[in-house]
Amino acid sequence: MTGLVRQLPHPADFPAPPSVIHLARWKEADRAARPARLAVLRKRLSEAGLDAYFGVRPEHMRYLTGFVMDEGEDRVAGNSGRFLISGDEVVVLADSRYRLQAGSEAPGARIENVTYELAETWPALVKSLGARRIGVEASHVSQQLWVELVAAAPDVELVAVSGWVETARSIKEPAEIERIRAACAVADRALAAIVRRIKPGSKERALALALEWEMRTCGADGLAFGIACLAGPNAALPHGSPSGHEVRLGEALLFDFGALVDGYRSDMTRTLFVGEPSSRDVALYEIVAAAQAATIDLVEAAAAGTVPVPTGRAADAAARRVIEAAGYGDQFGHGTGHGIGLATHELPSLSRVAPEIPLPSPTVFSIEPGIYIDGETGIRIEDLVLFDAPNGTLERLTGFPRDLLIVGV
Amino acid sequence: MTGLVRQLPHPADFPAPPSVIHLARWKEADRAARPARLAVLRKRLSEAGLDAYFGVRPEHMRYLTGFVMDEGEDRVAGNSGRFLISGDEVVVLADSRYRLQAGSEAPGARIENVTYELAETWPALVKSLGARRIGVEASHVSQQLWVELVAAAPDVELVAVSGWVETARSIKEPAEIERIRAACAVADRALAAIVRRIKPGSKERALALALEWEMRTCGADGLAFGIACLAGPNAALPHGSPSGHEVRLGEALLFDFGALVDGYRSDMTRTLFVGEPSSRDVALYEIVAAAQAATIDLVEAAAAGTVPVPTGRAADAAARRVIEAAGYGDQFGHGTGHGIGLATHELPSLSRVAPEIPLPSPTVFSIEPGIYIDGETGIRIEDLVLFDAPNGTLERLTGFPRDLLIVGV
Numbered sequence: 001m002t003g004l005v006r007q008l009p010h011p012a013d014f015p016a017p018p019s020v021i022h023l024a025r026w027k028e029a030d031r032a033a034r035p036a037r038l039a040v041l042r043k044r045l046s047e048a049g050l051d052a053y054f055g056v057r058p059e060h061m062r063y064l065t066g067f068v069m070d071e072g073e074d075r076v077a078g079n080s081g082r083f084l085i086s087g088d089e090v091v092v093l094a095d096s097r098y099r100l101q102a103g104s105e106a107p108g109a110r111i112e113n114v115t116y117e118l119a120e121t122w123p124a125l126v127k128s129l130g131a132r133r134i135g136v137e138a139s140h141v142s143q144q145l146w147v148e149l150v151a152a153a154p155d156v157e158l159v160a161v162s163g164w165v166e167t168a169r170s171i172k173e174p175a176e177i178e179r180i181r182a183a184c185a186v187a188d189r190a191l192a193a194i195v196r197r198i199k200p201g202s203k204e205r206a207l208a209l210a211l212e213w214e215m216r217t218c219g220a221d222g223l224a225f226g227i228a229c230l231a232g233p234n235a236a237l238p239h240g241s242p243s244g245h246e247v248r249l250g251e252a253l254l255f256d257f258g259a260l261v262d263g264y265r266s267d268m269t270r271t272l273f274v275g276e277p278s279s280r281d282v283a284l285y286e287i288v289a290a291a292q293a294a295t296i297d298l299v300e301a302a303a304a305g306t307v308p309v310p311t312g313r314a315a316d317a318a319a320r321r322v323i324e325a326a327g328y329g330d331q332f333g334h335g336t337g338h339g340i341g342l343a344t345h346e347l348p349s350l351s352r353v354a355p356e357i358p359l360p361s362p363t364v365f366s367i368e369p370g371i372y373i374d375g376e377t378g379i380r381i382e383d384l385v386l387f388d389a390p391n392g393t394l395e396r397l398t399g400f401p402r403d404l405l406i407v408g409v
Numbered sequence: 410m411t412g413l414v415r416q417l418p419h420p421a422d423f424p425a426p427p428s429v430i431h432l433a434r435w436k437e438a439d440r441a442a443r444p445a446r447l448a449v450l451r452k453r454l455s456e457a458g459l460d461a462y463f464g465v466r467p468e469h470m471r472y473l474t475g476f477v478m479d480e481g482e483d484r485v486a487g488n489s490g491r492f493l494i495s496g497d498e499v500v501v502l503a504d505s506r507y508r509l510q511a512g513s514e515a516p517g518a519r520i521e522n523v524t525y526e527l528a529e530t531w532p533a534l535v536k537s538l539g540a541r542r543i544g545v546e547a548s549h550v551s552q553q554l555w556v557e558l559v560a561a562a563p564d565v566e567l568v569a570v571s572g573w574v575e576t577a578r579s580i581k582e583p584a585e586i587e588r589i590r591a592a593c594a595v596a597d598r599a600l601a602a603i604v605r606r607i608k609p610g611s612k613e614r615a616l617a618l619a620l621e622w623e624m625r626t627c628g629a630d631g632l633a634f635g636i637a638c639l640a641g642p643n644a645a646l647p648h649g650s651p652s653g654h655e656v657r658l659g660e661a662l663l664f665d666f667g668a669l670v671d672g673y674r675s676d677m678t679r680t681l682f683v684g685e686p687s688s689r690d691v692a693l694y695e696i697v698a699a700a701q702a703a704t705i706d707l708v709e710a711a712a713a714g715t716v717p718v719p720t721g722r723a724a725d726a727a728a729r730r731v732i733e734a735a736g737y738g739d740q741f742g743h744g745t746g747h748g749i750g751l752a753t754h755e756l757p758s759l760s761r762v763a764p765e766i767p768l769p770s771p772t773v774f775s776i777e778p779g780i781y782i783d784g785e786t787g788i789r790i791e792d793l794v795l796f797d798a799p800n801g802t803l804e805r806l807t808g809f810p811r812d813l814l815i816v817g818v
Contacts, residue, residue, distance in 0.1 A: 097743055100784075144548040237507075
């Protein structure tokens with residue numbers, strides 16, 4: 001059994017959580033970076049002959065304006081946090097609940113009062129910007145709102161735009177990378193802190209909660225997403241939720257989790273084994289590890305300049321070929337990876353349908369092939385890598401060992 | 410100081426968390442209720458001359474099909490979980506990650522494979538249902554997807570529909586009320602468990618985490634929403650987030666929080682005082698308490714049949730009048746309340762712009778007036794009530810005392 005190690009990592013093997021000094025530096029870095037972020041968007045506006053950009057996604061709001069809305073807050077915020085960017089102004093919409101916060105977090109913006117009926121104030125708003133043609137995040141603005149805005153200001157043309165801010169965000173600034181790296185370390189430490197507590201009979205839900213508690217009391221502002229902790233046959237559900245299931249000897253135990261640090265996220269999957277795995281599970285683990293290594297090798301070679309920078313589709317194919325060759329192509333239904341940053345899933349995409357353009361740089365994405373046998377078992381190994389072709393580097397940001405680990409014995 | 414009590418509640422003052430017996434009963438109740446829920450929707454489809462309903466909201470999916478997606482999971486799920494309901498079929502879309510789970514949770518549904526490109530399979534999908542006119546949740550379907558679907562099947566008419574499932578969901582079934590009641594009790598117990606730990610110098614963030622931990626280890630599946638724990642001037646931010654701020658003697662300490670129990674939510678705000686409050690804060694507290702009592706009195710009288718059932722607008726006005734009369738109308742910017750259930754904010758709405766129709770029955774909503782003095786203090790008192798006019802009852806579901814409580818001394 002190659003790669004099998006029984007030496008479990010310790011929290012102290014990984015970097016310490018960020019301090020208030022880091023937080024202050026990142027805040028300043030965001031402030032300093034915002035004019036350049038706005039300039040990229042304004043250049044696209046100008047090229048497309050548009051007067052303004054209407055955005056609704058919380059991660060874009062934070063990136064472009066500085067106003068931060070907590071996870072899920074946008075669901076109850078109505079139109080608060082939505083924003084308009086023209087050639088020379090940034091306008092953040094906020095109702096009375098958010099006015100003070102928006103003013104303090106987005107000092108460069110004009111804060112405009114808004115109700116749940118945006119259409120009522122829309123004509124005055126677009127007039128105040130002198131905007132006649134407005135690019136709109138059509139993938140996130142509802143059909144209903146679109147129709148209401150068109151009716152409210154029929155002389156203002158709405159133009160669906162897509163991917164502008166996403167594309168800009170896929171290229172990471174140094175302080176963005178620092179935060180993803182910090183989130184990875186928080187997650188590494190947390191799994192290392194709980195790994196000795198896993199025993200046969202441990203419940204998925206209790207382990208997930210213990211892992212969450214470790215992250216949130218040791219450096220994370222929250223979770224990047226709900227923790228998957230899935231044992232045995234449950235691990236065949238690539239996005240299942242932890243249940244009351246008690247892990248049994250010999251079962252795979254899959255953790256898919258990430259930390260949130262100052263808005264930035266990590267994402268890592270480790271499939272541990274509680275006691276000796278079956279030879280079938282070991283074989284699956286080795287196939288998945290080889291598949292992951294194939295994509296890592298490809299992007300590493302691209303970073304070193306020995307092969308061209310691959311597309312997300314080619315990076316996916318490298319892992320997929322290994323799994324297909326082993327006869328499990330149908331048991332690997334999802335993509336090989338995704339970008340990560342202010343959102344858990346963002347550009348670039350590593351999948352069978354990813355666009356045929358080379359990966360950006362510097363960028364951070366996951367590499368996470370898996371094999372899922374319905375009703376039996378599931379294996380996935382996921383790491384985040386920092387890909388920087390101009391700098392010639394490929395760095396793994398998730399530090400927890402990838403070797404097959406046996407726990408609970 | 411009327412209403413001032415120093416006797417702090419104990420967790421055991423409130424009902425115990427739900428057991429597996431409750432969970433099994435609720436699961437069965439949902440299964441039994443689903444045909445009637447579908448019948449309500451199908452009646453509306455038929456009345457509107459539509460062949461099918463296309464839904465995208467996770468709470469509607471759960472309500473109508475049984476497929477449960479965890480909080481936030483819909484952000485990474487692509488088109489999985491979206492659904493179509495025709496006169497005789499329920500179709501749930503799921504990619505490989507969700508296929509097994511959807512099949513198990515929505516046994517009455519046809520599970521159809523979907524990718525991130527719904528438009529590719531849309532023509533075959535609507536054809537399999539024989540649907541030519543489809544009602545679409547236009548408030549939650551993006552403009553981009555709408556345009557793609559129209560282009561993919563130009564002979565199929567999409568009709569924007571709004572509020573159909575929301576209106577049905579505003580009338581609560583007995584097993585839905587049981588779960589909201591259970592979520593309220595979990596929250597009551599949790600606040601009672603931590604209230605003695607509050608001291609001058611306690612940090613907002615640490616108190617919020619302690620409260621969350623209590624809920625999640627004592628009956629909650631999760632949070633209804635991110636906890637607000639705001640001290641002193643921070644309490645003036647009606648939707649602020651807990652910070653590193655240390656609560657000081659004499660400050661108001663506002664907790665706005667709720668538990669999630671089997672998909673249903675609670676919501677409660679308590680403004681405690683750490684040490685003796687200022688006479689100004691006591692006066693504000695009494696105004697807010699009187700405002701809340703005014704709305705409660707109104708809906709209580711309506712339930713008893715002594716006054717007509719009010720509209721959400723009239724129920725809001727009852728509280729608002731009290732605050733306006735005290736001279737703080739401009740410091741109460743939000744609505745008086747909102748329905749709650751599978752979503753934290755749902756129908757009915759109690760606000761200045763709520764529709765002029767009587768409140769439904771039986772229904773559950775919050776009553777939560779507040780006064781916010783920028784940079785100084787904020788007071789809000791929020792309870793959930795079960796309003797059931799046919800049954801002649803108005804019941805407060807949140808049990809934690811509403812009297813002015815002094816802690817930390």
